[in-house]
Amino acid sequence: MTAIEQTEARPRGTRLPRRARRNQLLGAAQEVFVAQGYHAAAMDDIADRAGVSKPVLYQHFPGKLDLYLALLDQHCDALLQAVRAALASTTDNKQRVAATMDAYFGFVEDEGGAFRLVFESDLTNEPAVRERVDKVSLDCADAVSEVISEDTKLPREQAMLLAVGLCGMAQITARYWLGAGQKIPRDTASKLISSLSWRGIAGFPIQ
Template structure:
């Protein structure tokens, strides 16, 4: 699976310590780019660590393994589309506008440059019960 090269594909320079929450967000963002571009099976923790600008031990401090990292991303991606659709449905009492808003929220999600929708709708890990 190949996607165009963008700023998201750039490797981060190795930097100083970040607070745990910020480091986790950085790792998830980097992993998203790698998983979207390469798929689960072809993605390597080395690639993710390099893209994030951290050592592999730092990556493993936050995520015990590749599947744990992938599942965290999958949860985040599913939560995003669900939350966006809920907000769209709650935005008005007019059913026609609610449907339009929900459809717009869905297409905004699928059209996002991050490609997060691929984790939800095009996973190459469908044999894994936790992913299903």
């Protein structure tokens, strides 16, 4: 049984441990936010989706923004950990590039649509949201820049600029690929972008 089916199947009022209830509410909120966007979503919708009363929802999250930020924190951390794991998966820099590109494609492809909260939020004018989105983008680039700086001996500022370019290309192309209907298999799409990236970054440092 999937997490969604479990959410739908659980009778209203079933008692759960606090952590399990929080995770259940976050799962329900993600479904609603991804489907409707922040502004159109209502706490009533989320409570109904989770099969709980609104007072139960408010016991865990004081308001809609708190719930959204908790989800954003969760998925920003997941993306950062995926990028770090990709970088740590090999000492071959060409394979590191490939693994990092695929980490972005995997994040975007996830059926829960979490990437929409991070990269396509309708709440980016909210400072707390903008801060988190900017931070995860920079944290991912910072992790990549450490490898670039170590390998190329470029100054850290230059390595960071290259890393921002690589990460930006990864997430934009992955989102385009998904939005275009995944007409190219993920493995092929990821390899195309990693090949483009490697052909560029392998040329540094410029002699």
